[in-house]
Amino acid sequence: MSPSADTSVVTDGINWLQHQRNRMIVLMVMAAVAMVIPLVANNYMLEVLTNAWFYTILCLGLNIVVGYAGLLDLGYAAFFAVGAYTTGILTSQFGINFWLTIPAAVLCSMLAGIIIGGPTLRLRSDYLAIVTLGFGEIVRIIARNLEITGGASGLIGIDRPSFFGIELSQGIHFYYVFLLLAIFACFVSYRLQNSRLGRAWQYVREDEDAAEAMGINRVGVKLYAYVIGAMFGGVAGSFFAVKMTAISPETFTFAQSVLILLGVVLGGMGKIPGVIVGAFALVLFPEIFRGLGSMRMLIFAIVMLIIMLYRPEGIWPRKQS
Amino acid sequence: MSTLDIILQQLANGLILGSFYALVALGYTMVYGIIKLLNFAHGDLYMVGGFVGFLILSAISGLLGESWAAIVCSMVLSMLAVGLLGVIIQRVAYRPMLQAPRLSILITALAVSMILSNGVMAITDGEYLAFNTDLSFDGLDFGNVFISYTQLALVVSASLLMVILYLFVNKTLYGKAMRAIAIDQDACKLMGINVNRIIAMTFFIGSSLAAAAGVMAGVYYGSLHFSMGFVIGLKAFTAAVIGGIGSIPGAMLGGLVLGLLEAFGTQIPFVGSEWKDVFSFGLLILLLILKPTGILGKTEIERM
Numbered sequence: 001m002s003p004s005a006d007t008s009v010v011t012d013g014i015n016w017l018q019h020q021r022n023r024m025i026v027l028m029v030m031a032a033v034a035m036v037i038p039l040v041a042n043n044y045m046l047e048v049l050t051n052a053w054f055y056t057i058l059c060l061g062l063n064i065v066v067g068y069a070g071l072l073d074l075g076y077a078a079f080f081a082v083g084a085y086t087t088g089i090l091t092s093q094f095g096i097n098f099w100l101t102i103p104a105a106v107l108c109s110m111l112a113g114i115i116i117g118g119p120t121l122r123l124r125s126d127y128l129a130i131v132t133l134g135f136g137e138i139v140r141i142i143a144r145n146l147e148i149t150g151g152a153s154g155l156i157g158i159d160r161p162s163f164f165g166i167e168l169s170q171g172i173h174f175y176y177v178f179l180l181l182a183i184f185a186c187f188v189s190y191r192l193q194n195s196r197l198g199r200a201w202q203y204v205r206e207d208e209d210a211a212e213a214m215g216i217n218r219v220g221v222k223l224y225a226y227v228i229g230a231m232f233g234g235v236a237g238s239f240f241a242v243k244m245t246a247i248s249p250e251t252f253t254f255a256q257s258v259l260i261l262l263g264v265v266l267g268g269m270g271k272i273p274g275v276i277v278g279a280f281a282l283v284l285f286p287e288i289f290r291g292l293g294s295m296r297m298l299i300f301a302i303v304m305l306i307i308m309l310y311r312p313e314g315i316w317p318r319k320q321s
Numbered sequence: 322m323s324t325l326d327i328i329l330q331q332l333a334n335g336l337i338l339g340s341f342y343a344l345v346a347l348g349y350t351m352v353y354g355i356i357k358l359l360n361f362a363h364g365d366l367y368m369v370g371g372f373v374g375f376l377i378l379s380a381i382s383g384l385l386g387e388s389w390a391a392i393v394c395s396m397v398l399s400m401l402a403v404g405l406l407g408v409i410i411q412r413v414a415y416r417p418m419l420q421a422p423r424l425s426i427l428i429t430a431l432a433v434s435m436i437l438s439n440g441v442m443a444i445t446d447g448e449y450l451a452f453n454t455d456l457s458f459d460g461l462d463f464g465n466v467f468i469s470y471t472q473l474a475l476v477v478s479a480s481l482l483m484v485i486l487y488l489f490v491n492k493t494l495y496g497k498a499m500r501a502i503a504i505d506q507d508a509c510k511l512m513g514i515n516v517n518r519i520i521a522m523t524f525f526i527g528s529s530l531a532a533a534a535g536v537m538a539g540v541y542y543g544s545l546h547f548s549m550g551f552v553i554g555l556k557a558f559t560a561a562v563i564g565g566i567g568s569i570p571g572a573m574l575g576g577l578v579l580g581l582l583e584a585f586g587t588q589i590p591f592v593g594s595e596w597k598d599v600f601s602f603g604l605l606i607l608l609l610i611l612k613p614t615g616i617l618g619k620t621e622i623e624r625m
Contacts, residue, residue, distance in 0.1 A: 072427050119610040126359040127609055129427055130558055134602035137555070141599050254551065258435065265428055295443050301435035308429040309417060 034179055038172045046171045050243075052283040053178035054236060059263035059279040060185040060272070061232025066261065067270030068198060069225035070205030071121070072129040075136025076260050078116075079230040081143060081252035082109045083237025088155040088247050089148055098161035102238050109234025110227050112139075117226035121219050136257055144249040154248025161242050174243045181239065182276075185232060189272050192228070201225055255297065262304055326465040331584040333468050337541070339580020340479035344534035345557035346564070346572040347486065348527030354503040354567035355523045356419065361430040362410060363531055364554015365437035366403055368547060370532025371539040372441060374399035375452055389474070392454060396478075396536040400529035407528025408521045416517070434554075441547040449546050452539035475537050482533055483573050486526065490569055499523055503567065552598065559605040565615030574616060579604075 038046055058080060065073045086105040090096040120131045143149045150156070160169045168174065192198050200221045203211040212218045241247050259282060267278025286296050345367050352360045377395035385391035414433050418426040460469030490496035498519045502509050510516055538553075539545050560579040564571025579601060586600045608615070 066424070070422075070424055072424055074431070116606075120606070123609055123613055126357075126423065126427060127562075127613065129359065130555070130562075131606050131609055134555060134559075134605050138599050138602050141595070145595050258431065261428070261431075269424075294447065295439075297435060298439035298443055301432050301439055305414060305429060305432035305436065308425055308432060309414070312421060312425045 031183070038175050043171055046175050048283060048287050050171065050175045050178050052280045053175070053182040054240065054243075055260070055263055055283050056182040056276050056279040057178070057185045057232060057236040058260045059267075059275045059282075060182075060189050061229045061236065062260050063264045063270065063272075063275045064189065064192065064232070065225050065229040066264050067275070068193065068201040068205070069222055070201075071222060071225065072126070073132045073226075073229070073257075074129050074254070074261070075116075075132035075134070075139070075257055076229070076233060077252040077254070077256040078132075078136040078139040079109045079112060079233030080237040080240070080256070080260075081139050081249075082112045082230075083234030084241040084247045084251075085143060085149055085155070085237075086234070087238040087241045088158050091242070092155055092158050093148070098159065098238075098242055102235065105234045105238040106231050109230045109237070113227040113230030114223070117223050117230075121222045121226065133254065133257075136252075136254060140249050140252050143252070149249070152249065154246060154250075155241075156246040158241050158245045158247070160245065168242070174239075177239060177243075181235065186272055186276070193272070197221065197224060259300075262300055265304060265307065323465070327588065329463070329466045331588060332581070333466065333472065335581035335584030336476055336577065337472050337580070338583060339577035340476050341534045341538055341541075341553070341576075342557050342560040342579050343573045343576025344479055344482065344530045344537075345553055346560035346576045347483070347569065348531045349558055349561045350564070350566055350569060350572040351499075351523050351527045353561070354569075355499060355520055356415070358415060358426060359430065359558075360415075360527075361427070361554070362433040362437055363527070364550035364552075364557065365434050365441075366407060366528045366550070367531040367535040367538070367553055367557075368545075368550030369406065369437055369441065370399050370403045370528075370535030371452070371545045371549065372445075372450070372535075373402050373532065374536030375450060375539055375545055378452075378454075389456070392456075392536070392540060396533055399536050400532045403532035403535075404525040404529035407524040410528075411521055411524040416520075434550075438547050438550060445547055447547065449544050452543050452545055454540055454543075456540070471540065475541055479534070479537065482530060486530070487569065489526075495519065495522060555605075556601055559601055559608075562605060562608060562613070562615055565617040568615070568617045571615055571617035578616075 037049065041049065058076070061079075062073060062076045065071050065076070083105040086108045087098065087101040090101040090104060091098055116132065116135045120128055123131070143154075144152050160167055162168065163173075166173075168177065200211070200216050203214065203216060204218055204221055208218055211221075263278040263282040264275055265278070266281055267276065268274025285300075286292070289296075289299075292299065345363065348363050348366070349360065352358055352363070374395045377398045378391055381391055381394060385394065410433055414429050415426065418429050456471050460467055460472070490499060498509070498514050499522070501512075501514065502516055502519055506516055509519075534553075535550075538549070556579060557576070560575035561572050562575070563578055564573070564575025582604065583597055583601060587597060
């Protein structure tokens with residue numbers, strides 16, 4: 001096949017995807033595949049895919065901050081940690097039902113978002129990157145040194161939740177839980193993207209001064225992005241805690257924040273399918289290349305650099321209007 | 322120990338820590354001043370500097386032993402090597418990105434930082450390297466306060482480097498060009514200044530200062546680890562912000578202030594040293610909120 005024929009197939013494909021109806025078909029097929037896969041997958045595949053959906057939620061959350069609002073957040077793992085620890089502490093030490101801890105986790109992560117974002121979002125974007133980095137470290141160090149968070153060894157023996165009498169304990173349960181959460185996250189992201197707020201984010205991202213001149217409350221709009229992103233992290237953290245039944249401060253390192261950021265950057269900042277592709281690449285790549293071991297992060301970093309230099313919009317970028 | 326002794330001892334500790342911070346902060350501030358880039362990889366250059374110094378020291382220890390002469394020699398060579406590395410990084414990763422959106426260049430810097438730290442991790446297998454020197458443990462003994470000659474030499478050489486830098490930036494034509502680019506790059510181009518070369522030079526100087534600090538830290542702490550650049554990078558950034566980012570005397574002052582604050586911070590009752598990092602990051606956040614221009618920074622006027 002000649003290269004030109006190849007391109008025309010791609011162009012045809014893209015044109016075909018332009019239609020809303022065709023897009024819905026693709027989406028439906030993909031959702032159906034995602035629903036059916038656990039019936040044929042073995043435990044290992046199930047675990048990996050669950051993890052991929054989990055990272056999809058985190059990446060979509062960070063995407064709101066980085067992709068939509070254009071703010072660099074290097075401490076996203078902190079929100080994930082706040083959610084996980086809120087649920088962990090409330091269920092294991094106060095015996096509160098898991099489902100009741102979710103609102104608490106959302107509230108706490110939102111609060112963390114406001115505390116850190118409120119005063120710092122006025123600053124230049126590169127200062128924000130450093131502040132979020134520092135904040136991420138602070139949260140981790142606090143978790144490591146407090147008694148209520150179990151210190152360096154973390155919290156263990158977090159109860160598995162039950163859902164209408166069924167205890168969520170098997171891999172397949174959590175696969176569906178995270179799949180549903182990821183679909184929900186996609187839906188929320190999609191609705192936000194096309195909302196008034198989404199357009200304001202885009203405006204602020206492209207030209208902050210012009211946006212402000214147009215009457216957009218620059219700091220307020222950024223704070224929304226920050227807090228909503230934090231909520232995604234908090235919810236994901238909550239479910240993470242009950243899935244793992246144990247959490248430790250070493251899960252929430254700077255490397256974790258960078259990994260989530262990489263997922264967003266890899267696929268294409270600000271575009272939902274891109275972010276999903278990025279999250280899956282993030283999880284599947286090390287599984288496929290298991291032999292690499294400690295070189296994994298090095299290769300990720302090189303990939304990230306190459307993407308930034310040659311394809312700064314990511315693998316599947318957002319359409320420019 | 323009396324209170325006065327504790328104060329004097331912490332003063333000494335703080336000054337040593339502060340001179341490391343100041344040396345690393347200088348690189349941050351110079352690069353930020355000239356191209357408004359927050360070079361995340363800077364802390365890792367410090368780490369690489371330590372490792373390169375170690376390699377050179379082990380290579381030449383047959384000739385010179387592990388004496389002062391050998392250490393100074395390896396420090397200078399490490400400064401040259403890492404300075405060059407800084408220039409290469411600037412050329413390969415940052416120069417093509419200068420016109421790109423801010424977010425892209427920050428992510429690029431982050432990627433470079435990860436490449437350096439994970440590269441060293443892969444080479445060293447993540448192990449600690451013992452930085453052996455046969456420096457004596459003698460020193461000046463003031464009753465209960467003890468300052469070793471090594472500590473003294475570190476502070477003196479750090480100060481020497483800073484004085485040289487200060488003279489270079491303020492008294493030479495190159496220094497003048499650097500300051501001019503920080504103010505208006507386009508005007509400098511029109512005036513016939515080779516902007517790219519001066520930017521490369523800034524990276525060279527900043528990176529070599531970080532390398533010097535890295536070798537000094539290796540000598541002082543006696544061990545090296547690939548992750549040592551991360552925290553010091555953050556601390557040095559804090560120092561640069563305390564002093565006012567973009568200002569060279571500010572970075573020196575900020576480094577010393579942060580070093581002293583940390584040294585005395587560990588003396589606050591009920592606050593153990595495990596909270597030291599929380600203390601300095603908290604300070605950074607507070608400072609950025611209250612006075613983002615720092616002690617010596619100029620207020621930036623944004624023109625539309």
